[in-house]
Amino acid sequence: MPRKPSYDRDALIAQARDIFWRYGWAGTSLKDLERELKLKPGSFYAAFGSKDALYALALERYAQDGVTNMMDMAQELGPLGALKAQPLRVIEAADIPTKACMLSKTYAELQARDHELAAQARAHMVEMKACFAELFRRAQEAGEIGTDHDPDRLAARYQSDLLGLRLSAERDDVNGVEIANEIAADLDRL
Amino acid sequence: MPRKPSYDRDALIAQARDIFWRYGWAGTSLKDLERELKLKPGSFYAAFGSKDALYALALERYAQDGVTNMMDMAQELGPLGALKAQPLRVIEAADIPTKACMLSKTYAELQARDHELAAQARAHMVEMKACFAELFRRAQEAGEIGTDHDPDRLAARYQSDLLGLRLSAERDDVNGVEIANEIAADLDRL
């Protein structure tokens, strides 16, 4: 008896993710979303409930893709290969709205007001860090790097370097490729 | 004939800087500023003209203090000493509103909309990078580090690492001190 929605919900979430990613939480108005997603307010709220709820879905999608992508790369290039490839990959991806990390942008924008989305972003960054640690551990087991460093510490430093790189790569006065290569080269000294 | 203002303009700018630094541009409303600075709307606009104008003054103050502080440290600790001390200093300062850099927060928040304040923040980051490069150059001249690296590249990487550190240090799942020490230790290998 019902009537099917005329839109592709998953595609809308991906589109919303890109808009939020680029312009931030406060920087994206409902009008922006309605215009880009081609949804009237009524449809928007029927589909997603609220701006924050859609942002949460977008963040979830973003984080999930991040972990998946990293693990896929590890499958193909090995753990160390994936860790070395990620810096360049992340700033040279052609179709991303901005080079900076959406998790860190969300956290930086909303943490001071104790927004729930900041907590969600932080949780996803913890997941991502654990993913990196797992790859460092595997790289050690595979003999690709020495075992004289704690994988968790390596992961924390690596993640920090990546966040800095992705922030810096937004600026045109910075040569992101150089920094990315240096981060990758650092891993060879382990 | 005139009447003197009852407030200390410089102190108000410093106070506004801390609020903007913490909560961001969109995250700070005029009501917030009026309440914290204890200014009614009329006085506020008579004194500063607009929210953006005050933000610009706050950014200017922030950037100026950053360079001054770095140069003062170099005077006391030498160029390499200052570069090595900065990572720890910047995340352990007791009275700062947030550990993340105000320039990078401003740039990340406003760049996508081509806001004038984003351009101002970027310009200040270029200045800061040049300050780092100058210290690397002096460190080379003083024989504190080798001359086989380009000071500008070293500065770009160093600044990127600092931005990452300061972003990461906001999170309680990250040991900022460890990362800061590693960044400092990296400089000894040059």
Add this chain to the structure above:
DNA sequence: GGCTTTATTGAGCGATCACTCAAGTATATA
């Protein structure tokens, strides 16, 4: 003290914010 000049005050401006809802429309089932 009188006058001029500026600071202070706060009600209120239009615009925009996230969001609601009643009316209209399209579709799957019976």
Add this chain to the structure above:
DNA sequence: TATATACTTGAGTGATCGCTCAATAAAGCC
């Protein structure tokens, strides 16, 4: 085809946004 069940529409909600301005108060100069 008739009916039930959603989806779609867009005018409109109260709240808040950055900001203005006329009225009032206070200080320096004569």
